[in-house]
Amino acid sequence: MSEQKEESIVSETPVLSLDDKLGLVKRKIDKTSHIEVDQEGFKNCPDRPILFICPSNVYEEHPETGECIVNFENCLECGSCQIVCRDYVEWKNPQGGFGVSYAFG
Ligand code: SF4
Numbered sequence: 001m002s003e004q005k006e007e008s009i010v011s012e013t014p015v016l017s018l019d020d021k022l023g024l025v026k027r028k029i030d031k032t033s034h035i036e037v038d039q040e041g042f043k044n045c046p047d048r049p050i051l052f053i054c055p056s057n058v059y060e061e062h063p064e065t066g067e068c069i070v071n072f073e074n075c076l077e078c079g080s081c082q083i084v085c086r087d088y089v090e091w092k093n094p095q096g097g098f099g100v101s102y103a104f105g
Helices: 018-022 039-044 080-084
Strands: 026-028 035-037 059-061 068-070 089-091 099-101
Touching: 035 039, 035 068, 080 089
Parallel strands: none
Antiparallel strands: 026 099, 035 089, 059 068
């Protein structure tokens, strides 16, 4: 019986952390926000999923006023907030020339 050697396959693609990948996203930030939040709608939303679904932590709840803080400059333009929280979030594409650009598509 012959001994078989297993060949290992070594990937030449470096493994990147999420932070490394996010560092590849280029942004040109506009002075004005492309996101508007209806504060009453936010406050009346029972579970406020917008605070959890955004992959880039754009939305925060102000600890004292309870209002929604919008860090629009972090937006990755994934569109999730428009699907989940369309009742009180108005999201538009950034103006031409602004927003994110991805290195691989
Ligand atoms: S589009 Fe995506 S990244 Fe931008 S604010 Fe909405 S959920 Fe966050």
